[in-house]
Amino acid sequence: MTNTLYYGDNLKVLQSHIADESVDLIYLDPPFNSNANYNILFKSPDGSDSDAQINAFDDTWSWGPDAEESVDFVTASGNHKTHDLLEAMLGFLGKNDMMAYLAMMAARLIELHRVLKPTGSLYLHCDPTASHYLKLLLDGVFGAENYRNEIVWKRTNIHNDSKTWSKIADTIFFYSKSKNFSWTEPREPHSESHIASKFKNDDNDGRGPYSLSDMTSPNPRPNMMYEWKGFPFPPKGWRYKLETMQRLHDENKIWYPTDSDGYLDTKRRPRLKRFLNELDGNIMSAVWTDINPLNSQAQERLGYPTQKPLALLERIISASSNEGDVVLDPFCGCGTAVDAAEKLGRKWIGIDVTHLAINLIEQRMKDSHPGVQFDVKGRPESLDSAMELARRDKHEFEKWIVPKLDGHLFEDGRKGADGGIDGFIYFKPDGKKTQKAILSVKGGDNVGVAMIRDLVGVMEREKALAGVFITKALPSKPMMQEAAKLGLFESEVSGRKHPRLQIITLAEVFQDRRPDLPWVVSPFRKAQRHDKSGEQGKLI
Template sequence: MNHLYYGDNLAVLRESIADETVDLIYLDPPFNSNASYNVLFKGPSGNESAAQIEAFDDTWSWNDTAEEAFGEVLRSGNGAAAEMLRAMRSFLGENDMMAYLAMMAVRLLELHRVLKPTGSLYLHCDPTASHYLKILLDAVFGPKNFKNEIDWKRTSTHSDAKTWSNNADCILFYAKSEKDFIWNTPREPHSAEYIKSKYGRDDNDGLGPYRLDNMTSPSPRPNMMYEWRGFPFPEKGWRYQRETMQRLDDEGRIWYPTTETGEFNTSRRPQLKRYLNEMEGGVMGDIWTDIPPLNSQAKERLGYPTQKPVALLERILSASSNPGDVVLDPFCGCGTTVHAAQKLDRQWIGIDVTHLAIGLIEKRLRDAFPKVEFTTHGVPQDISGARDMANRGRTDKNYYFEFEKWALSLINAQPGNLSKKGADKGIDGNVYFAKTSRAIVSVKAGDNVGVAMIRDLRGVIERERAEIGIFLTLTPPTKPMVAEAAAAGQHHEDGFDPVPRIQIVSVEDALSLRDRAVRLPARRDDTFKKAAREQDTKAQGKLEL
């Protein structure tokens, strides 16, 4: 049951996620990050492209949608949430923060609905809105179900004018029930100072350092009053029965005091050897400084500005879910949560509102887990679905831009200017190949394709000094278009067979052939950053998949 949904998470939750079917929810809803949420792509020399492709802006404003969300919370039947949101509006007014809180409140009600009685929710946020979100969560889950406010040190300290350096995020942990929720106590390793002071003994037998522990009983136990290897029994007896004592002795786990001549010193008592590698660390606290953020050189970094380390999600999933449990991330971004869930043998559901993010997650999962199985919902799976998406784009530009992103993903092309804040200059996408060569992609979703479009593309590649042009079309090309493309000649790359300079690729062919529908010499495989392949921890010896 691994599912990836493209769409508004509120609609997906209501239409596709049943009551009490999810064991753990993690969400990192965007607000006030001072950045568009982009995926960075590699440019022709392998570096990150200067052009960041806009996925969505985390800009919130009070509008009809926010007003509708506010009304839905008031009509939800959850009196506490309704009154809390009403009070917030009275205090904040109709501004960006209030719009964000209204949008979050209606979603938190749905997330509470789909969570099992034994489930938990972790909401990741920064200090800008964490205090408001905590009040909303108290209203939705109940104050008694608040468990922790975790502080994660996400970056090193830096210079801020007249403030303490803001270098931590807040993670709010709530359970659906006060006591009966999944919990696997997380522990942290002993500190070097603790090990040095407590585990100073080592017999150099390969078992490692150990400390000594008392073997006497805390209360009188008549059946434990026996002599052991010449040592008289303690006043209250030994802690272990004779059979257990013999086993510990056979395993070499008993330390015996000796005299200078090496004989047992029966005036003292034997003690138990407790080895460091068998002792659990202390219970982990709610201030996490041991998981560093992803720097520019991190192997798992995909270029998503708000990408979180897999280790952070592994810690949360390990503590609040078990293998086979269902994990949900309704703002899944670049897919760190579903990556961690797949790695830890959990089932997962991911939702995101941009096709660009969905495409990135699909590629990330298949790179990291070549045998992964999941179903993607909401994106075209066949030519009929492609036409439906294109038709919706005729009345809604957002759908048209999403169609372009989806079509480009079929041939593994880097989007060009999908924010549409300026003219695209005839460049919808790029594919880089060989060392510095470039193919420009033009995407057409309309019915009226003609030979003039091929001439336009030819002009674009000449203007841009690109080597190849790719005309990616939903409608089959006409014979004059094919002839015009052929007249453009071929591109020759040293050491490779020549390929057509203008190539017409139908969306239908791209659906079945993917990037093989395009003929390129020495195609590079780093147009998108590649996730490192994970090891199969179930296989003997952890063989790589």
């Protein structure tokens, strides 16, 4: 299976493109129905955080035809337990926003269960807003017997929440498809205080510090009752067979007590040397406090509002999959799961419903893993498919093409009056001062010279040095002449002159033509490059 990013509704993508029992691990971090608009904060032209934001997704749900369709999907799936559960929830909650969200999730969880291998696992990341309802849905789809853990991740520091305990944690539900699931036991390092108190001994022979442990049997073992080096056997015998004792002695792993004169003190008992560097860390609990959230200064931070730390996904992927396995994230956002999967030598599938997220992930993967190979499906990859998108949904067409041209969408890409502006491109003609170009996108079949005059007016109003007119239809000769009237601007960076108003057709975009602007500032933050070790390390 090829590494693939899909643009589109994840339910439809799962149904159309992902085969039964083809995925080893699923991680999903769906919107939490928190009635909040999440915005992605782009890097401003001077490299600092900007107030210019692009809407990433709106996680507010409302009951309507889509919710009804999700309930019908669950009914038709034949999963009677989940259907009955959803009906009970509907009776309790009524047809409200929360119920719309749960209906959407129920349909997708059924599809995710279908594509998961019998040895596979699913991790659902959520907050307390709907976690109690989601747990019931997971029980209905996967079976309560396949519930493994409720992981609590401390995602933030303590803050003042009025008249409640401070809300600092997310929940991650861990389910498997069967009792025979892939698992590599994760370990965490011993604490410094534990090492200082328990590993006080060192023979200074290069093996490092060690602790001493009991060598006596906890239960009566007659075959272990033998004298060892003058030491009588304990009342219940030794813990080890004679040949094992000899091997441990030869390896200098037995500590022998001595008296004040340096002779063996046979009134006391030998003890086993346990070297720190030979011991695994502690078994990891389901409460994770050692992975810090991404603060505003974190190097891996891309500005995506719900971005999770790479270490969080690395822990999950390392524990519940093996190299070469397929990892799926159906709400892939800014791509942390697929980034971690690539880093750990897994194959991956990412799905998202926004062009913005797909563009961001594509850039992130190229920055983090130079030379990485993957497919992008569902977005326009040919002139015909782009023209079809423009015909079907002009707003989605705008949201696709503006980021493709390194532009910032205007007003978060929301529908409504745009004042003649669909986006901005920031650039530095002198290498210092940032200027802007106004983007105007026309996906219709008819364009005319009046549209060029309108763009000129917007440029004057916004004090923009340049303008770019993107059109699906071919421009007329009067349009080209009107654009040429604005003349040229000179750039110290490029050492030449550039047209102030440029007309670019959709066909030219697919011939790799881009706005002729010097020193364009990319809207995407550059992701950290990862050095791929080629093998998975210990889970500590």
